Amino acid sequence: GDSVTQMEGPVTLSEEAFLTINCTYTATGYPSLFWYVQYPGEGLQLLLKATKADDKGSNKGFEATYRKETTSFHLEKGSVQVSDSAVYFCALSDGTGFQKLVFGTGTRLLVSP
Amino acid sequence: NAGVTQTPKFQVLKTGQSMTLQCAQDMNHNSMYWYRQDPGMGLRLIYYSASEGTTDKGEVPNGYNVSRLNKREFSLRLESAAPSQTSVYFCASTRTATNEKLFFGSGTQLSVL
Numbered sequence: 442g443d444s445v446t447q448m449e450g451p452v453t454l455s456e457e458a459f460l461t462i463n464c465t466y467t468a469t470g471y472p473s474l475f476w477y478v479q480y481p482g483e484g485l486q487l488l489l490k491a492t493k494a495d496d497k498g499s500n501k502g503f504e505a506t507y508r509k510e511t512t513s514f515h516l517e518k519g520s521v522q523v524s525d526s527a528v529y530f531c532a533l534s535d536g537t538g539f540q541k542l543v544f545g546t547g548t549r550l551l552v553s554p
Numbered sequence: 555n556a557g558v559t560q561t562p563k564f565q566v567l568k569t570g571q572s573m574t575l576q577c578a579q580d581m582n583h584n585s586m587y588w589y590r591q592d593p594g595m596g597l598r599l600i601y602y603s604a605s606e607g608t609t610d611k612g613e614v615p616n617g618y619n620v621s622r623l624n625k626r627e628f629s630l631r632l633e634s635a636a637p638s639q640t641s642v643y644f645c646a647s648t649r650t651a652t653n654e655k656l657f658f659g660s661g662t663q664l665s666v667l
Contacts, residue, residue: 445596473654475654477656482660483658483660483661484558484644484646484657484658484659484660484661485597485644485646485656485658486658487655487656490654490655530596530597534654542599542654542656544596544597544598545596546594546595546596547596
């Protein structure tokens with residue numbers, strides 16, 4: 442079945458460092474891809490999405506590009522802030538119905554001043 | 555804006571006890587979902603309700619029941635709690651079943667002793 446694999450965390454960075462969180466997927470069709478973020482004590486929030494190959498999703502300085510040839514959707518940010526400390530989840534949907542949204546295991550990001 | 559509200563935030567149960575987790579949304583969304591979040595396993599779908607009056611099993615429904623009380627409310631019941639049900643439970647909603655932007659509540663941390 443469909444699956445999402447994320448890099449193990451925690452990822453520990455200093456403020457203003459460059460961030461990459463790797464995400465690869467396995468899917469039989471043409472999925473939509475998502476990044477969700479969970480801040481401490483809160484539920485998940487949609488951060489960005491891409492619905493087809495070569496699409497780039499972006500929001501709050503974060504970007505991710507849908508790479509069909511490498512089945513990847515890596516999350517990047519040029520300069521992280523302490524407020525970006527959170528858990529980041531990569532997810533996919535086959536587009537036929539939300540009930541088929543599949544989440545990765547999450548990657549915790551810790552940013553120090 | 556309240557969004558998705560879950561109660562309680564924390565609960566400790568003894569094995570065999572029953573309880574109901576409550577969820578309500580004020581965004582006039584049609585579809586609602588219950589997920590559980592376990593360390594190293596990401597989020598897994600327990601049950602969902604595509605629209606008022608319908609409910610369907612997700613990936614891990616065993617040991618749970620749900621009720622879509624009305625368009626706003628979707629409850630999750632544990633009839634006889636087991637230690638394997640120790641988890642963080644999230645309720646979520648979307649405008650429609652094929653709309654993939656989830657809005658999450660802040661979660662219920664449940665411990666079964």
